[in-house]
Amino acid sequence: xxxxxxxxxxxxxxxxxxxxxxxxxxxxxxxxxxxxxxxxxxxxxxxxxxxxxxxxxxxxxxxxxxxxxxxxxxxxxxxxxxxxxxxxxxxxxxxxxxxxxxxxxxxxxxxxxxxxxxxxxxxxxxxxxxxxxxxxxxxxxxxxxxxxxxxxxxxxxxxxxxxxxxxxxxxxxxxxxxxxxxxxxxxxxxxxxxxxxxxxxxxxxxxxxxxxxxxxxxxxxxxxxxxxxxxxxxxxxxxxxxxxxxxxxxxxxxxxxxxxxxxxxxxxxxxxxxxxxxxxxxxxxxxxxxxxxxxxxxxxxxxxxxxxxxxxxxxxxxxxxxxxx
Numbered sequence: 001x002x003x004x005x006x007x008x009x010x011x012x013x014x015x016x017x018x019x020x021x022x023x024x025x026x027x028x029x030x031x032x033x034x035x036x037x038x039x040x041x042x043x044x045x046x047x048x049x050x051x052x053x054x055x056x057x058x059x060x061x062x063x064x065x066x067x068x069x070x071x072x073x074x075x076x077x078x079x080x081x082x083x084x085x086x087x088x089x090x091x092x093x094x095x096x097x098x099x100x101x102x103x104x105x106x107x108x109x110x111x112x113x114x115x116x117x118x119x120x121x122x123x124x125x126x127x128x129x130x131x132x133x134x135x136x137x138x139x140x141x142x143x144x145x146x147x148x149x150x151x152x153x154x155x156x157x158x159x160x161x162x163x164x165x166x167x168x169x170x171x172x173x174x175x176x177x178x179x180x181x182x183x184x185x186x187x188x189x190x191x192x193x194x195x196x197x198x199x200x201x202x203x204x205x206x207x208x209x210x211x212x213x214x215x216x217x218x219x220x221x222x223x224x225x226x227x228x229x230x231x232x233x234x235x236x237x238x239x240x241x242x243x244x245x246x247x248x249x250x251x252x253x254x255x256x257x258x259x260x261x262x263x264x265x266x267x268x269x270x271x272x273x274x275x276x277x278x279x280x281x282x283x284x285x286x287x288x289x290x291x292x293x294x295x296x297x298x299x300x301x302x303x304x305x306x307x308x309x310x311x312x313x314x315x316x317x318x319x320x321x322x323x324x325x
Contacts, residue, residue, distance in 0.1 A: 033061060033064060033065055033066035034064055034065050034066065034234075035065075035066045035068065036065050036066065036067050036068065036086075036087060036088065036238075037068045037070045037086055038051070038067055038068065038069055038070060038086075038088055038089065038090065039070045039072050039073075039074070039076060039077025039080065039081075039086065039089040039090065040069055040070060040071050040072075040077075040090050041071075041072075041073065041074030041077060041089075041090050041091065041092075041219075042071060042074075043071055044069070044071060044263060044264040044265065045264060045274070046257055046260045046264060046267065046271055046272075046274050046275045046278075047192060047274060047275065047278045048069075048260070048263070049245075049249045049253075049256040049257065049259065049260045049275055050112070050242065050245040050246040050248075050249045050256070050282075051067070051069070051242065051245060052245075052256070052259050052260050052262070052263045053245040053248050053249050053255075053256050053259050054067075054241050054242055054244060054245030055067055055245075055263075056259045056262060057244075057245070057248065057259075059241040059242075059244045059245055060238075060241045062241065063237035063238060063240065063241040064234075064237060065237070065238060065241070069263070074089075074090075074091055074092065074095060075095065077089030077090065077091055077222075078091055078095050078096075078099045078104065078106060078222070079099075079104070081106055081222055081223060081224050082099055082104030082105060082106045082224060083104075084224060084226055084227075087223055087224075087227055087234065087235075087238075088221055088222065088223050088238055089221075089222050090112070090219055090220070090221060090222075091106070091108070091219065091220070091221075091222045092147050092217070092218055092219050092220075093108065093216060093217025093218060093219075093220070093290070093294070093295065093298050094147065094150045094216070094217070094298050094301075094302060094307075096108045096217070096222060096318050096319070097295070097298055097299050097302055097308070097312065097315075097318060098302065098307060098308070100312055100317070100318050101308055101309075101312060104224075105224050105225040105226070106222045106223070106224055106225075106318075107222060107223055107224060107225055107228060107317070107318065107319065107320060108217070108220050108221070108222050108290060108318060108319040108320075109220070109221050109222065109223055109228075109235060109239055109319070109320055109322075109323050109324075110220050110221040110239045110242060110243070110288045110323065110324050111217070111218070111220040111284070111288055111289060111290040111324075112218075112219050112220045112221065112242075112246065112282065112288075113218035113219045113220070113281050113282060114218075114281065114282060114283060114284035114287075115209075115211035115218065115280070115281045116147075116151055116154070116210050116211045116214075116215070116216045116217075116218045117147070117151075117190050117191050117192060117211075117218055117219075117278075117281050118147060118148055118150075118151025118152065118155075118188065118189070118190065118191065118210045119151075119188075119189055119190070119191035119195065119207050119208060119209045119210060120134065120139070120152070120155065120186050120187070120188055120189070120207070120208040120210075121175075121179070121186065121187055121189050121194060121195045121198065121205050121206070121207050121208075122179070122185060122186035122187075122205065122206050123179065123203065123204065123205060123206075124204040124205060124206050125204075126185050126186065126206070127206075128185065128186050128206055128208070129206050129208075130208065131155055131156065131158075131159040131161060131208060131213065132159065132161070134156075134161065134166050134186060134208075135161060135165045135166060136165070136166070136167070137166060137167065137185045137186055138167045138169065138183075138184055138185045138186075139152075139166050139167065139168045139169070139184060139185065139186045139187065139188065140168075140169055140170075140171035140174075140175060140178040140179070140183065140184030140186070140187040140188065141168050141169070141170060141171065141187070141188040142170070142171065142172060142173050142175070142188065143170050143172070144170060147218070148188050148189075148190075149188075149305070150216070150298075150301060150302070150305070151188070151210040151216070152168070152188045152210075153301055153304060153305050154210055154213075154214045154216050154297065154298075154301045155208070155210045155213055155214065157214070157300075157301055157304055158213040158214035159213060169184065171183070171184060171187070175187035175188070175189050175194045176194050176197050176198060179198070180198075180203070191207065191209055191277065191281070192274055192277040192278040192281065193274065193277075195207050195277070196273050196274055196277050200273065211281075214297055214301075215291065215293060215294040215297055216294055216297050216298045216301065217290055217294045217295055217298045217319075218281075220288075220290065221238070221239060221242060223235050225317075228320070232323075235323055236323050239288070239323040239324060240323075243287055243288055243324065246282060246287055246288075247287065249279075249282075250279060250282060250283065253272075253275055253276065253279060254272075256275065257272050257275050260275070286324065286325070287324070288321070288323075288324030289321045289324055289325065290319050290321065292315075292316070292319075295315055295318060295319060296315065299311060299312065299315060
């Protein structure tokens with residue numbers, strides 16, 4: 001869901017007053033509940049069903065929160081939480097590593113996407129069925145930034161492929177059009193988005209999932225070190241309520257999709273396939289736990305990309321599982 005390269009911290013601080021308003025269906029603050037603005041990093045979408053369910057079923061309210069969904073950029077959420085302006089945000093793992101490298105004391109406290117959601121999709125006729133088939137091919141990528149790029153480089157790295165061996169081109173977020181017009185032989189996508197669109201159009205595709213080859217940290221909940229030190233109960237309550245929404249969504253996707261219609265304006269019955277494609281990316285046992293090896297992989301890929309100058313002094317400080325175990 002991330003679509004921007006991490007920006008310098010002080011530049012992001014200048015954006016504090018420029019964030020979007022909450023979307024339709026958001027709860028309103030009350031005297032009894034603590035009002036929390038939650039940066040989401042994307043537009044209203046059924047993939048946020050666990051959060052919608054947690055609001056609609058009163059899990060956040062039971063935990064003492066009135067949650068306002070803020071669909072501003074992911075990097076804005078990182079900066080605000082790092083500066084102590086907001087308690088929580090939804091952020092991808094690579095953004096946490098980059099933030100801590102710049103001195104922001106953010107901490108990842110709940111893994112939402114157990115599987116990194118990036119994939120490479122191609123028309124079946126192209127014969128691209130494994131990573132080695134990408135060598136010498138024309139591959140379209142939204143840009144050389146963000147989770148798409150991180151996932152793409154991670155896939156190549158895990159298979160011993162140098163970036164120079166693949167003809168990667170920046171195409172913006174026009175993957176479907178680029179593939180259908182044969183501008184690209186393969187495109188880097190979100191596995192629960194563009195492949196679903198292509199298959200809905202009757203296009204026979206091959207999909208190479210990054211998570212099949214390398215475990216990296218995807219989207220989850222972050223807070224900051226001060227919040228954990230001074231109010232761990234608040235963190236626990238928020239994480240627990242979110243996990244309840246996630247559990248319910250996995251148990252009853254149809255119900256979760258109907259609830260999502262209250263929060264996503266104009267959502268009809270035609271995007272249930274998006275939610276269905278997303279469910280496997282959330283499934284884990286236990287839910288919410290992130291693995292240190294995945295953090296190591298994420299850091300290593302960022303170093304290979306040149307996004308990090310050096311390894312973090314204390315990678316273990318970037319995440320904790322204490323609130324989900």
